[in-house]
Amino acid sequence: MRLILAEYGEAVELVEMPPWVRSEDLLALNPAGTVPVFVDETDGPIAGATVIAEYLAETRGSRVGESTLMPITPADRAEVRRLVSWFLDKLDDEVVGYLITEKVLKRLAPASNGGGSPDAAAIRAARSNIRYHLRYIGYLVTRRNCLAGRELTFADLAAAAELSCADYLGEVPWEEDATAKEWYARVKSRPSFREILADKVRGSLPATHYADLDF
Amino acid sequence: MRLILAEYGEAVELVEMPPWVRSEDLLALNPAGTVPVFVDETDGPIAGATVIAEYLAETRGSRVGESTLMPITPADRAEVRRLVSWFLDKLDDEVVGYLITEKVLKRLAPASNGGGSPDAAAIRAARSNIRYHLRYIGYLVTRRNCLAGRELTFADLAAAAELSCADYLGEVPWEEDATAKEWYARVKSRPSFREILADKVRGSLPATHYADLDF
Numbered sequence: 001m002r003l004i005l006a007e008y009g010e011a012v013e014l015v016e017m018p019p020w021v022r023s024e025d026l027l028a029l030n031p032a033g034t035v036p037v038f039v040d041e042t043d044g045p046i047a048g049a050t051v052i053a054e055y056l057a058e059t060r061g062s063r064v065g066e067s068t069l070m071p072i073t074p075a076d077r078a079e080v081r082r083l084v085s086w087f088l089d090k091l092d093d094e095v096v097g098y099l100i101t102e103k104v105l106k107r108l109a110p111a112s113n114g115g116g117s118p119d120a121a122a123i124r125a126a127r128s129n130i131r132y133h134l135r136y137i138g139y140l141v142t143r144r145n146c147l148a149g150r151e152l153t154f155a156d157l158a159a160a161a162e163l164s165c166a167d168y169l170g171e172v173p174w175e176e177d178a179t180a181k182e183w184y185a186r187v188k189s190r191p192s193f194r195e196i197l198a199d200k201v202r203g204s205l206p207a208t209h210y211a212d213l214d215f
Numbered sequence: 216m217r218l219i220l221a222e223y224g225e226a227v228e229l230v231e232m233p234p235w236v237r238s239e240d241l242l243a244l245n246p247a248g249t250v251p252v253f254v255d256e257t258d259g260p261i262a263g264a265t266v267i268a269e270y271l272a273e274t275r276g277s278r279v280g281e282s283t284l285m286p287i288t289p290a291d292r293a294e295v296r297r298l299v300s301w302f303l304d305k306l307d308d309e310v311v312g313y314l315i316t317e318k319v320l321k322r323l324a325p326a327s328n329g330g331g332s333p334d335a336a337a338i339r340a341a342r343s344n345i346r347y348h349l350r351y352i353g354y355l356v357t358r359r360n361c362l363a364g365r366e367l368t369f370a371d372l373a374a375a376a377e378l379s380c381a382d383y384l385g386e387v388p389w390e391e392d393a394t395a396k397e398w399y400a401r402v403k404s405r406p407s408f409r410e411i412l413a414d415k416v417r418g419s420l421p422a423t424h425y426a427d428l429d430f
Contacts, residue, residue: 030297031301031351032301032305040290043289043290043293044290046290046293046297047297048296048297048300050265050296050300051293051296051297051300052293054292054293054296055289055290055292055293058289058292059289074258074270074273074274075255075258075259075261075270077269077270077273078258078261078266078267078269078270081263081265081266081269082245082261082262082263082266085263085265085266086246086247090247136246
């Protein structure tokens with residue numbers, strides 16, 4: 001969401017919600033109780049990552065001329081949506097969700113809300129699974145330049161956002177695929193990425209190369 | 216998917232894929248190995264329920280004039296997408312996925328692929344969770360007529376499709392919410408639903424009221 005907002009030049013005030021806290025304010029904005037929620041001044045709350053992305057493309061996309069992050073033809077748009085789901089659902093389920101849960105959330109959450117020591121088996125699964133995801137990214141980039149086609153789209157931002165979480169934790173084996181690494185260096189160099197690279201997670205320093213554009 | 220295709224008057228040839236079989240043909244159409252996949256004569260494979268829905272709205276929506284199943288304004292479209300995700304993801308995770316796995320798939324699948332006796336705790340969880348989903352549907356219909364607004368949209372079809380699976384198994388406590396029941400009777404009476412009501416699952420008869428329009 002932050003990458004899309006920055007690409008579209010949309011300023012927002014960020015509000016952090018710890019995932020282990022039940023918040024009535026959040027439930028009022030999104031009955032599912034999940035983040036992200038984008039609160040538009042006119043239209044009110046828009047809930048869910050892909051829902052917000054489509055909404056921003058429809059309402060802010062024209063600001064940036066042809067580079068709207070969403071292509072024009074139905075088939076190209078379908079490919080972007082397929083890949084966004086691949087990265088936000090599948091890469092997240094198989095890799096990034098495990099890493100964030102085990103290495104970040106279990107440290108920050110109180111014991112009564114799932115805090116505790118990390119599950120080594122889950123981290124091993126993530127380390128194994130991330131390799132084929134990197135190779136898939138390399139395969140797509142070799143054929144297309146960007147993930148869903150010639151131009152940067154939501155698919156690139158979704159993949160880069162997920163990978164940046166793993167990269168912060170030093171968990172991306174970049175040596176696995178040189179093309180994927182070159183693609184990530186390109187996305188990471190965009191002005192929209194600057195804020196992400198300045199992030200600090202409480203109680204956990206980023207990997208030394210995390211913010212390095214020439215890693 | 217079948218409801219949307221029928222609403223748009225699109226004829227398709229259906230191909231069934233047992234979820235426990237690894238199919239190279241399916242992987243070639245969708246690297247995630249999941250259904251549904253819609254194979255368009257010109258554009259090729261389009262994978263994933265919400266991806267296909269958006270694609271069909273963009274390519275076939277104009278056939279049916281104003282009742283395209285997807286509203287015009289960005290805020291209304293966002294509400295449809297939020298609810299589609301609510302039903303296909305959340306209602307499926309909390310209710311219908313359990314019922315199908317425990318009561319259907321475990322019976323049909325070989326023991327080596329997850330077949331076996333049903334988990335009573337999972338079925339109990341589904342029976343408990345479905346109640347608040349029915350009340351949420353009733354709440355939405357009371358305020359809006361259809362789930363996402365005045366008109367029928369993908370949100371209604373997503374909810375009705377999920378509920379029809381539970382209803383086949385006799386697992387929808389319709390007495391819980393009269394408004395939800397009235398809404399389902401309306402959706403179920405549409406010509407697009409006819410094929411769904413004629414479905415038979417191998418080795419499992421539908422609940423006696425399943426195809427009854429006045430249940």
